[in-house]
Amino acid sequence: MKTVDPLYIALDMETDREAIDFLDYHHLASLPVKVGMELFYQSGPAIISSLKERQHPIFLDLKLHDIPTTVKKAMRNLARLDVEVVNVHAQGGIEMIAAAREGLEAGCQGKERPVLLAVTQLTSTDQTMFTEELRQQGTVKESVIHLAQLAKEGGADGVVCSVHEVKAIKEACGDNFLTVTPGIRPEGSDRNDQKRAATPKEAKQEGTDSIVVGRAITAAEHPGKNYQQIVEEWNHD
């Protein structure tokens, strides 16, 4: 059974220097981190090597979404980076998700295969945007559950979703199907562009496997202190 770390710090800096300086300056050594497009597109595999040298477990969040053949080949290359977690967009469909999994298996060359997640509906999407702008039928939640089922059928180990869909996904796909939830905001903090946000406490109550926290830590005056507070809230029963 695949597992994920309980908290990933989203290193949404635009340069590798900024990311490494941030971790060093705030004494966040060897904690699980998420590397997204903004950092990977600037630095590429070099940032992965630097973080691995520093013993950080890595979630490489590139959200692949293309035809199955392209995704398979891209995943084969990403598997060689030997990170813990990678992802695709579930909207690519079952065949694309299965191709991602095949690519990962082919690329990991005897090492443990990275966890494969599928992004359902971005946490920046709310019901109004879903219905009026994207002209989708039904509710965001129904769509998230449907995409989670497609992800499972395609061979993903879990999904990226909001805290508000976790229980329904676990019911539909089973307890072992992983849920990783961004859009985490401590009580009273700015939501920024996150629409389906939740507190660390709500994340715990809803039973998510992992939370992803960016700005509530990285843009804070005292990132180390905020990290500790979020961990305490998240661990509190």
Ligand SMILES: O=c1ccn([C@@H]2O[C@H](COP(=O)(O)O)[C@@H](O)[C@H]2O)c(=O)[nH]1
């Ligand atoms: O639906 C999604 C998928 C990915 N993300 C990513 O998580 C972090 C959240 O950052 P915050 O600063 O805590 O808002 C960011 O890297 C996103 O790309 C997401 O927010 N929602």
